[in-house]
Amino acid sequence: MNLQRLFDPDAVAVVGASANEDKIGYEAMASAVRFDGPVYPVNPSGEGELFGEPFVDSVTDVDGVDLALLCVPAPVVPDVIAECGEAGVGAAVIYSGGFAEAGEEGEELQRTVVDAAAEHDIALLGPNTSGYVVPGSDLLFSFASGVETVPAGDVAVLAQSGGVAHDLAFRSTREGYGLSAMVGLGNRANVGFEEAIEYFDGHDDTDAIVLHVEGTDDARGLLETCRDAETPVAAYKVGQSDVGEFAESHTGALTGDHDLYLAGFEQYGVPTVDSTAALLDAGVALAHEPEPSGANVGVVTAQAGPGIIIADRLQRAGATLPELGAETRERIDEILPGITFSGNPVDTGRPMPEFGEVVEAVAADDAIDAVLVYELFEEALGFPVEALDGLHEATGTPVLFATEGPPDAMADQVDALREAGVPVYVQPERAAEATATLARYADLREAGAVPESAAEQGVSR
Amino acid sequence: MTPVDDADDADDTDADDTDADDANPVAAALADGRTTLTEAESKTLLRGAGVETTDFVIADDADGAVAAAEEIGYPVVLKVSSPAVTHKSEWGSGAGVAVGLDSAEAVRSAAERIETEAEAAGVDARLLVEELADTDAGTEVIVGGLRDPSFGPVVLAGLGGVFTEVFEDTSHRLAPVDRAEAREAVESLTAARLLAGYRGSEPADLDALADVVVAVGDLLIEHEAIVEVDVNPVLATGEGAVALDALVVLDDDRTEGGE
Numbered sequence: 001m002n003l004q005r006l007f008d009p010d011a012v013a014v015v016g017a018s019a020n021e022d023k024i025g026y027e028a029m030a031s032a033v034r035f036d037g038p039v040y041p042v043n044p045s046g047e048g049e050l051f052g053e054p055f056v057d058s059v060t061d062v063d064g065v066d067l068a069l070l071c072v073p074a075p076v077v078p079d080v081i082a083e084c085g086e087a088g089v090g091a092a093v094i095y096s097g098g099f100a101e102a103g104e105e106g107e108e109l110q111r112t113v114v115d116a117a118a119e120h121d122i123a124l125l126g127p128n129t130s131g132y133v134v135p136g137s138d139l140l141f142s143f144a145s146g147v148e149t150v151p152a153g154d155v156a157v158l159a160q161s162g163g164v165a166h167d168l169a170f171r172s173t174r175e176g177y178g179l180s181a182m183v184g185l186g187n188r189a190n191v192g193f194e195e196a197i198e199y200f201d202g203h204d205d206t207d208a209i210v211l212h213v214e215g216t217d218d219a220r221g222l223l224e225t226c227r228d229a230e231t232p233v234a235a236y237k238v239g240q241s242d243v244g245e246f247a248e249s250h251t252g253a254l255t256g257d258h259d260l261y262l263a264g265f266e267q268y269g270v271p272t273v274d275s276t277a278a279l280l281d282a283g284v285a286l287a288h289e290p291e292p293s294g295a296n297v298g299v300v301t302a303q304a305g306p307g308i309i310i311a312d313r314l315q316r317a318g319a320t321l322p323e324l325g326a327e328t329r330e331r332i333d334e335i336l337p338g339i340t341f342s343g344n345p346v347d348t349g350r351p352m353p354e355f356g357e358v359v360e361a362v363a364a365d366d367a368i369d370a371v372l373v374y375e376l377f378e379e380a381l382g383f384p385v386e387a388l389d390g391l392h393e394a395t396g397t398p399v400l401f402a403t404e405g406p407p408d409a410m411a412d413q414v415d416a417l418r419e420a421g422v423p424v425y426v427q428p429e430r431a432a433e434a435t436a437t438l439a440r441y442a443d444l445r446e447a448g449a450v451p452e453s454a455a456e457q458g459v460s461r
Numbered sequence: 462m463t464p465v466d467d468a469d470d471a472d473d474t475d476a477d478d479t480d481a482d483d484a485n486p487v488a489a490a491l492a493d494g495r496t497t498l499t500e501a502e503s504k505t506l507l508r509g510a511g512v513e514t515t516d517f518v519i520a521d522d523a524d525g526a527v528a529a530a531e532e533i534g535y536p537v538v539l540k541v542s543s544p545a546v547t548h549k550s551e552w553g554s555g556a557g558v559a560v561g562l563d564s565a566e567a568v569r570s571a572a573e574r575i576e577t578e579a580e581a582a583g584v585d586a587r588l589l590v591e592e593l594a595d596t597d598a599g600t601e602v603i604v605g606g607l608r609d610p611s612f613g614p615v616v617l618a619g620l621g622g623v624f625t626e627v628f629e630d631t632s633h634r635l636a637p638v639d640r641a642e643a644r645e646a647v648e649s650l651t652a653a654r655l656l657a658g659y660r661g662s663e664p665a666d667l668d669a670l671a672d673v674v675v676a677v678g679d680l681l682i683e684h685e686a687i688v689e690v691d692v693n694p695v696l697a698t699g700e701g702a703v704a705l706d707a708l709v710v711l712d713d714d715r716t717e718g719g720e
Binding site for chain 2: 215216217218219220223257259260263264267268
């Protein structure tokens, strides 16, 4: 299925567009009109204009529509899809609930919709989704208000739940990351994880894909798609489900869905995390940093306490902290004679002008695959932006940064580091976890965790 | 030479089975309309996949069981063998499994007890006579496999025996797996420390154990009809890994014949 017309349309129709501000048809239209192309409000009972666009009675009344946003109740959806097919519309977002998530009748309704879509080759996002947002192209096809504030970034969020998709989008906004895309997959009628991952793997603005997964009927297909993607993928599998139909014997009782997801993601080269925050943090690390050659992390800290937390968390999360080479230690001794601790972590005791040089020395060490730096913000010194700018390119070693300080006072310096391509985190634990996820990603890829034989055998379920 | 060192000998005493059934116990069971294999059938299948099992003979009555025990050598284990009984140790008020039988009298008495219970329950049962393994010589591990509706064939390794449910120390992989992956699965268990040799005990042959994991995964891939394999316990020792008990579950809606 080609998702071009879904995620990169030339013209859009909002079916069920409404002047009533309480309705989804209003919110969806309000966001959609930011799109740089025709947006047609469709509603036979609509009069005049909505956001400067004249109402039309039906999608069949307008030409060239790629994507229809359906703000209509569930029972009407099959008819509207048929109409879309007649009009040559290539994709639809179905916001309404009341489908497969709502019992047998809903399942039947969803089947009807899928059949109608198949007949006309229409890609369906949803039903039961809040839609999608691609900030870089002003595609704000969500009915949630405020999505226009999500800045463009390079991480694509593909969430099973539209609610989680928006949660992640607004969180990324607050934390200053931005997204390349935010997609709520909903019921995955015919566009599921696999189709969306394949599309965003080929999306120019996307450098990492993060998944929120509750469960899917074809987990093996999902894993295989992740493995085949060139873009790094990280996943957050939610919920420890029960043991299903095999509960009677040992093997079945010992095998929950959740175990299989975690094992499967690992086996297919996808690091998993345990929270929405960690999912975004991992996405940012994977998007910005080169793939490290292993899980050996060098820590440079200006404060011992956070450095110890970081060293602890890194190791608990599967990274290793090797000793630095003799040459590196000599170099650090020359930069800072009588340094507090020059093993790993390197603790400079307090921020100082030479801090950046120390980071450079550690990044250059052969034993180190990634560097995590912690430094409380000191206004007089700022951050070592110049030293860190381009350091990961020069050394091939990812460099990540964690800090804390008065938010307003350090905002410019945080922005400067981010512009220099350095991911900046607050909270030592979150920085450590993001770094460890990056390191684990390298390890999973390195271990050749991918069973080639599985792909060749086309294993049946 | 041990009296039973391959599957054919075991099946020779299994007079009801045809030759075709011997070659593929899965097809035989499906032909009978059964969804479980007996322990003997399950072990025959595992042997065919290269998994070492304890020696065993199927006998029809107490005399046959005694003769089998003489051949195998005491002590032996006697178990009820019937497609109708999948949880042998819980069957017939404990009559289903008798361990450590070291004389003809002991075998005869245990066999008669099974026969009595079978008659009472209206179950068509036979007798599985088996070499007694020294479980103190190694660590009991569970190796399992199942066909998950969403993941397809998956395998698991875990701490076996009575600790299986207590600690739920398991690791999973999607099949097929190669030996290196299977070894990783075994080594990621908390129980790996027991397997590595605890307080001077001999380290287990992890490659042999990994090969059992590989074989279980391959069985699921080869036999479309198999939905679950439960090898519990596998005795992991310094010399190898031996399946002491096995259960194979089939889905009769699935046709046999592999991919």
